[in-house]
Amino acid sequence: MNTEENTTGTFSDFEKEAMRNRAKELKAEAKASKNKEEGEKMATDAINGMTGDDKVLAQKVHELVKKAAPDLMAKTWYGMPAYADKEGKVVCFFQPGDKFKARYSTLGFNDAAKLDEGNMWATSYGLLKITATEEEMITKLVKKAVA
Numbered sequence: 001m002n003t004e005e006n007t008t009g010t011f012s013d014f015e016k017e018a019m020r021n022r023a024k025e026l027k028a029e030a031k032a033s034k035n036k037e038e039g040e041k042m043a044t045d046a047i048n049g050m051t052g053d054d055k056v057l058a059q060k061v062h063e064l065v066k067k068a069a070p071d072l073m074a075k076t077w078y079g080m081p082a083y084a085d086k087e088g089k090v091v092c093f094f095q096p097g098d099k100f101k102a103r104y105s106t107l108g109f110n111d112a113a114k115l116d117e118g119n120m121w122a123t124s125y126g127l128l129k130i131t132a133t134e135e136e137m138i139t140k141l142v143k144k145a146v147a
């Protein structure tokens with residue numbers, strides 16, 4: 001049985017590890033929520049722990065989010081770099097492709113993001129590469145999300 005699949009009704013080793021990591025992260029987040037520098041360190045540590053394209057993309061997303069929305073606070077969310085509003089709600093996050101063995105990384109937006117457009121809108125975007133076109137799109141999305 002693949003340890004990442006859960007077919008027995010019990011938690012797999014992968015799920016147990018994720019829960020342990022999340023518990024540690026919640027403790028660190030409680031401390032970081034009062035300290036912008038600590039949140040920044042957690043996010044950059046998460047980015048620095050990545051490899052290859054994920055790391056390059058995460059670094060660029062981090063740079064773009066910080067520039068487009070300097071009031072958002074960097075932190076981690078389920079081990080991923082994330083950016084929260086003043087209430088601590090995650091507005092957007094970067095999900096490395098390696099985390100779920102996906103062929104692409106993801107820039108995701110939570111319900112705190114103000115991206116509403118009619119009755120249906122995108123809340124995540126697959127990323128393979130960031131060129132000037134993607135930089136512009138990410139910047140616009142982040143600015144809209146916090147408007």
